[in-house]
Amino acid sequence: MPRDRPDRTAAFHRTHFSELLIADTIRAIEQAGPLADEVEMREAFGTASARETRLLVRARLLGHRLSLDRELLRWREAALAATFALTLLAFLTAYGTAAAIIGSGRTINAVTAFFALLGMPTLTLAIWAVAAASGGSGLFGHLSFGNLLLGLLARLPGERNPHALTMAQSAHGLLQRARLLPWAFGAVSHAVWAAAFVLLLAALWFAFSFQQYRLTWETTILDAEFFVRFVTFTGALPHWLGFPLPDAATLIEPGAPGGDHRAWAWWLIGCAFVYGLLPRAVLGILSWAMYKRGVRRLHLDTADPYYRKLLARFDELEQSRVVDPERRAPSDHAAAVRASGETSAARAVVGFELPSELAWPLSGLAQADLLERIAGAGSERRALLDQLAGLRPRVLLVICHAASSPDRGTERFLREAARQAGQTALLLVASENATASGARRWQDWLAQSDLSHIACFTDAAQAAAWMEAAHG
Amino acid sequence: MAEPILIAVVGHTNAGKTSLLRTLTRHVTFGEVSDRPGTTRHVEAIDLKVDGAPAVRFFDTPGLEDAVTLAEYMKALQDCATPPERVRAFLAGPEARAAFEQEAKVLRKMLEVEAGIYVIDTREPVLPKFRAEIEILTWCARPIMPVLNFVRDPHSRSQEWLATLAAYNLHACVQFDAIAPFVGSERQLYQDLGTLLRERRAELARVVEDLEFQRRERQAAGCRIVAELLVSMAALRRPIAQEDFAAAHRREKFIRAFREDVLKSSRRAIDDLLAVYGFRSEDVDTAVLPWLDGRWEDDLFNPETLRDASRKLGTGAAVGGAIGLAADIAFAGLSLGAGTALGAALGGIASQGWGQFGRRLSNKLRGVQELTLENEVLFVLAVQMLTLLAALEQRGHAAQGKMTVASATESDEALKPLVAALQPARSHPDWASGGSGDARRLRLLDIVGAQLARMLQAHGL
Numbered sequence: 001m002p003r004d005r006p007d008r009t010a011a012f013h014r015t016h017f018s019e020l021l022i023a024d025t026i027r028a029i030e031q032a033g034p035l036a037d038e039v040e041m042r043e044a045f046g047t048a049s050a051r052e053t054r055l056l057v058r059a060r061l062l063g064h065r066l067s068l069d070r071e072l073l074r075w076r077e078a079a080l081a082a083t084f085a086l087t088l089l090a091f092l093t094a095y096g097t098a099a100a101i102i103g104s105g106r107t108i109n110a111v112t113a114f115f116a117l118l119g120m121p122t123l124t125l126a127i128w129a130v131a132a133a134s135g136g137s138g139l140f141g142h143l144s145f146g147n148l149l150l151g152l153l154a155r156l157p158g159e160r161n162p163h164a165l166t167m168a169q170s171a172h173g174l175l176q177r178a179r180l181l182p183w184a185f186g187a188v189s190h191a192v193w194a195a196a197f198v199l200l201l202a203a204l205w206f207a208f209s210f211q212q213y214r215l216t217w218e219t220t221i222l223d224a225e226f227f228v229r230f231v232t233f234t235g236a237l238p239h240w241l242g243f244p245l246p247d248a249a250t251l252i253e254p255g256a257p258g259g260d261h262r263a264w265a266w267w268l269i270g271c272a273f274v275y276g277l278l279p280r281a282v283l284g285i286l287s288w289a290m291y292k293r294g295v296r297r298l299h300l301d302t303a304d305p306y307y308r309k310l311l312a313r314f315d316e317l318e319q320s321r322v323v324d325p326e327r328r329a330p331s332d333h334a335a336a337v338r339a340s341g342e343t344s345a346a347r348a349v350v351g352f353e354l355p356s357e358l359a360w361p362l363s364g365l366a367q368a369d370l371l372e373r374i375a376g377a378g379s380e381r382r383a384l385l386d387q388l389a390g391l392r393p394r395v396l397l398v399i400c401h402a403a404s405s406p407d408r409g410t411e412r413f414l415r416e417a418a419r420q421a422g423q424t425a426l427l428l429v430a431s432e433n434a435t436a437s438g439a440r441r442w443q444d445w446l447a448q449s450d451l452s453h454i455a456c457f458t459d460a461a462q463a464a465a466w467m468e469a470a471h472g
Numbered sequence: 473m474a475e476p477i478l479i480a481v482v483g484h485t486n487a488g489k490t491s492l493l494r495t496l497t498r499h500v501t502f503g504e505v506s507d508r509p510g511t512t513r514h515v516e517a518i519d520l521k522v523d524g525a526p527a528v529r530f531f532d533t534p535g536l537e538d539a540v541t542l543a544e545y546m547k548a549l550q551d552c553a554t555p556p557e558r559v560r561a562f563l564a565g566p567e568a569r570a571a572f573e574q575e576a577k578v579l580r581k582m583l584e585v586e587a588g589i590y591v592i593d594t595r596e597p598v599l600p601k602f603r604a605e606i607e608i609l610t611w612c613a614r615p616i617m618p619v620l621n622f623v624r625d626p627h628s629r630s631q632e633w634l635a636t637l638a639a640y641n642l643h644a645c646v647q648f649d650a651i652a653p654f655v656g657s658e659r660q661l662y663q664d665l666g667t668l669l670r671e672r673r674a675e676l677a678r679v680v681e682d683l684e685f686q687r688r689e690r691q692a693a694g695c696r697i698v699a700e701l702l703v704s705m706a707a708l709r710r711p712i713a714q715e716d717f718a719a720a721h722r723r724e725k726f727i728r729a730f731r732e733d734v735l736k737s738s739r740r741a742i743d744d745l746l747a748v749y750g751f752r753s754e755d756v757d758t759a760v761l762p763w764l765d766g767r768w769e770d771d772l773f774n775p776e777t778l779r780d781a782s783r784k785l786g787t788g789a790a791v792g793g794a795i796g797l798a799a800d801i802a803f804a805g806l807s808l809g810a811g812t813a814l815g816a817a818l819g820g821i822a823s824q825g826w827g828q829f830g831r832r833l834s835n836k837l838r839g840v841q842e843l844t845l846e847n848e849v850l851f852v853l854a855v856q857m858l859t860l861l862a863a864l865e866q867r868g869h870a871a872q873g874k875m876t877v878a879s880a881t882e883s884d885e886a887l888k889p890l891v892a893a894l895q896p897a898r899s900h901p902d903w904a905s906g907g908s909g910d911a912r913r914l915r916l917l918d919i920v921g922a923q924l925a926r927m928l929q930a931h932g933l
Contacts, residue, residue: 049524305700305744308693312750320502323531324515324577355597377600378544403627405486405593408537408574409601 014060017295022068023059024170027306029163035062041310045317052300054314055307071161075153086188090196098203102213110215110264111230117200117272121193125279128189132182178298183290190284197277201269208265215264224252231267238270343422347471348393350384352376352413354401358429362399364464365427369393381413388420395470396421397463402428402438406445418454423470425455427463476519476526477672479665480581480614483591484605485535488621492591492648493518493532496658498750503532515577522682527675530589531581534574539604542575546608555611559583575608582612587668589661590618590642594628598636606640615668618645619661625649644668658683691865691925693748698857699920701741703913705734706850706894707903711840730843735769738853742860749864760863768856772849781848781855785888844898847891854890858927865928886930890923 029035037058044058063069101113154168161167175181207213217227228251235245246263300307349365351358351373360373370391374380388396398414400406418424426446428439439458446452457463481489490503490512497520503512513534519526536542545567552558559579562568568576582588590609596602609616618637623630630647637645646661662680666673710730716722742763751760762768771777896916897903903913 049521051523053524303689303692303696305693305697305748308690309744309747312747315498315750316501318497318499318519318521320499320516320518320532322514323517324581353597353599353601375600376540378540378604380600381540401597404596405484407485407535407601409540412538412541 016298018069018072019056019060020298020300021072021167021171021174022063023056023300024174025068025163025167026059026062026066027304028166028170029066030306037062040065041313041317045314051311051314052302055300055302055310058310066163067161068163068167071164071167074161078153086192087195090192091199094196094199094203098200098207101204102207106212107214107216108268109218110268111217111227113215113268114234114271117268118275121197121276121280124189124193125283128182128186132186174298178294180291180294180298183287183294186287187284187291190280190287194277194280194284197272197280201272201277204269204272208269213261213265215261215268227251234271234275235267238267238274241270241274243267243270243273343392343394345471346370346391346393347467348372348388348391348396348421349399350374350388350396350417351399352410353404354399354429358401362427362429362460364460365397365399365467368397373399376409376413385413385416385420388417392420392422394422394472395467396424397427397467398424399427399429400442402430402442402458404438406442411449411451414451414454418451423455424453425457425463425466425470427457427460429460430458474675476529477587477665477669477675478529478531478585479587479589480531480533480578480585481589481591482533482578482582482609483535484539484593484596484602485537487535487591487593489535489591490532492589492619492621493530496520496661497530513574515581520679522678527679527682531585533578533581536575536578536605536608538572538575539608540601542572543604543608545572546611554613556583556613559608559611579608579612582609582614585614586672587615587617587665588612590616592618592620592633593622594620594630594633595622595625597629598632603636603640606637606642610640610642616642617661617665617668618642620645620647621649623647623649690748691928692921694745694861694864695921695924695928696917697741697744697748698854698861698924699917701737701857702850702854702890702894702920703897703916704737704904705845705853706897707900708734708845709898709901709904710843712843713840717841727843731773734845734849735772738769738772738856741857745857745860745864751864760860763856763860771856772852777852778846778848781851785847785851785891850891850894851887854887858924861924862928862931886927890920890927893920893923 026035040058040061043061044054048054048057060069097116101108101116150168150172154164172181175184219227228248231246231251235243239245244263244266246260246267250260250264302308302311346369347367348370349361349368349372350370351360353376354360354373356375361371370387370393372384372387374384396417398417400410414424414426426442428442430438439456443456446454446456455466457466481493483489490505493499494502494505497518499518502518503516512532515534516532518530518532520528520530542562546558546562549558549561549565552561560583562572563576563580563583588609590606592602618633620628620630620633622628634645637643644664644667646657646664648657648661659680662676662683666676669676708730710726712723712726716726746760746763893916897913900910900913903910903916
């Protein structure tokens with residue numbers, strides 16, 4: 001039976017940080033030019049509705065196409081290997097230090113051992129503190145172990161993704177912008193140091209348990225009082241936690257028989273515990289917590305022009321839907337124009353829905369048998385149509401306001417009025433500085449509404465000439 | 473989240489209902505907008521989303537076209553105890569599917585929604601047909617929010633309309649101009665809707681909040697694009713060998729290439745700005761037109777414009793002056809380290825860092841000249857970009873017609889510190905490209921971006 005080969009990307013566990021990292025990497029890649037993302041845009045639009053989620057889904061899909069998730073998986077495996085190597089290194093360091101302290105002889109110089117144990121770790125701790133205080137940028141940030149690791153990851157041998165370096169830079173930038181760099185790198189380095197101290201303490205405990213040592217101090221220029229003060233001072237904190245402190249007699253005369261070497265040894269173990277392990281463990285946990293908290297708060301910077309552009313594109317994908325479609329009503333108006341034989345010789349000039357400030361009657365159009373203007377109320381319309389029906393004018397000129405929008409109410413009136421007249425024309429009057437587009441709108445509308453037999457004028461003199469001609 | 477608030481947008485034909493919705497939903501392609509009456513003949517729904525969830529569902533309806541006849545027809549209907557029953561009786565009748573099909577769609581929707589937005593073209597005189605419209609709409613017994621459109625038009629009759637609306641007990645209303653500046657009206661619209669729909673107030677407040685947030689983010693993005701361009705251009709520095717510089721045709725070619733690079737970067741920034749504001753190049757907008765047809769490009773290296781900028785910057789007749797090339801028009805806007813001299817006047821030599829001296833010394837030894845953009849060009853570029861940014865901020869998406877360019881050209885006093893703030897970039901040629909992740913460059917971008925935002929905000933944007 002053929003076994004399915006496990007899909008490597010299926011094993012990829014997505015975290016909030018990995019999502020953001022891939023999004024930022026895609027952003028960096030697209031600085032050089034946009035990726036073809038029509039499919040991804042649509043899919044992201046369909047699967048998510050929140051703005052930020054859409055951006056993340058789009059990036060995830062593009063990242064999958066560019067195998068960024070595979071690369072990230074590779075990084076994780078490499079990081080696991082690195083952790084193993086580091087633990088090994090920590091063990092070797094611990095072993096080496098322990099060997100240096102315990103040495104070959106049975107006499108241990110307690111103060112030298114103290115500095116050998118705590119000197120290097122304290123120095124690196126101070127460097128980390130400075131880097132943390134400067135927010136991870138600056139010289140110490142560049143020199144940090146984490147930064148080197150990141151660069152190393154991007155240059156991992158093997159099947160390397162062409163965008164690996166970009167991704168490493170993105171990771172660095174992302175952490176730096178969020179001021180998480182010292183915490184992220186700190187969590188790793190503190191954990192390594194803590195592991196080293198655990199091993200070291202175990203080695204010390206083992207050595208002191210099963211072998212007899214004499215702890216002492218040596219000096220050329222200092223007096224005994226200094227060592228008494230040094231040991232009491234450094235031992236105060238471990239003593240407070242329950243570690244025994246050697247008595248003054250043993251301290252002043254470490255070589256004397258009956259000296260309390262057990263207390264001496266416990267002082268050394270206590271100091272390694274309190275000044276070595278404890279701060280690393282506490283800071284490691286703190287760094288981890290700070291990193292976790294920071295990552296949880298991390299969001300895409302949606303005010304970034306790049307993301308705003310994408311959001312504007314997502315907005316354009318937003319669909320509207322027709323909920324009540326158009327059903328064209330059957331046209332019930334058959335344009336019936338009266339034959340001229342049935343009409344009287346009268347002329348009618350009618351103003352329809354004109355603005356009140358317009359001078360009436362219009363100059364040059366005052367000579368008519370019916371000269372009327374209405375605002376368009378139902379009763380007015382009926383009265384006017386009745387008048388027209390009684391008069392049956394040969395020519396009818398309807399005057400409308402060019403700037404107003406033609407509508408079906410106007411169409412109804414025009415149709416019914418034209419039915420009572422021999423020939424009908426429309427004159428559009430404009431208030432001052434009106435545009436020609438208003439008149440064109442009316443002309444188009446006439447043509448569309450099967451009213452093209454109605455002539456349309458924009459000039460009163462032309463309309464007057466038409467009336468003369470039509471009247472005959 | 474709760475059900476979205478249902479709102480019908482109604483009004484006379486051609487009053488600008490679809491345009492209003494385009495603006496409100498930021499959806500440029502929604503519906504069909506045209507001068508033709510009765511463009512929208514169906515009811516179309518579109519959601520305004522707040523963080524992915526629909527908060528308001530708008531219904532775009534056909535125009536009311538024959539309200540006078542309809543009102544008379546409806547008044548004649550028998551056995552209607554209340555106005556909404558009258559509307560229902562009409563909808564159940566035969567004419568709702570025949571002569572008044574379009575109006576029936578509107579009224580049917582009005583009965584379903586929670587409120588109506590009644591769009592009015594205030595350029596129209598208040599005629600009986602409009603009174604009939606208002607009457608019919610009030611019969612639906614839904615809260616109505618009148619929106620007075622085209623209030624900035626010289627032919628607007630807002631006062632007449634306000635009096636008429638008050639006569640029908642419609643006292644709250646929003647003034648709006650679909651094709652002209654729109655800042656603030658939207659907020660007022662939702663707030664006033666909140667007074668009409670008291671139980672929806674919290675949701676409407678959230679809508680206002682989200683719109684404001686989006687607006688701020690858009691503005692911040694716009695400012696960042698402009699800041700990025702200005703910083704890059706201030707940092708731009710090209711070396712040219714002395715003998716090339718001496719040969720006129722080679723120098724000319726070099727200068728042309730230099731200018732073309734500046735224009736290319738600026739064009740990219742303009743495209744980015746348009747994309748951030750969801751502007752499509754098909755949209756014809758006179759306020760934005762100069763940046764679409766490349767008219768701004770002629771201005772950038774125009775000696776006249778630059779001389780004017782020089783006067784405003786208070787640098788005197790220094791265009792090309794520092795190297796005695798003032799007469800050489802072909803050289804306008806570029807200088808051989810003259811920017812440094814002006815920079816000293818503007819920003820102080822210290823602000824540019826000391827690294828430049830080493831580089832200049834090495835250039836001198838190698839016989840290389842360096843060309844940079846003069847502050848005048850940065851000034852003109854800043855004015856151009858700010859004007860575009862302001863135009864984009866102000867425009868409603870519905871801008872279909874012409875709009876007078878309300879030039880938001882900055883007062884010269886505000887721009888001087890901006891150009892001064894750019895000076896540190898001059899000593900970092902590597903800052904000319906966006907790829908530089910230098911923290912100091914990022915900080916400078918923040919500073920310049922914040923200055924730009926302050927200028928926009930000073931204009932109430």
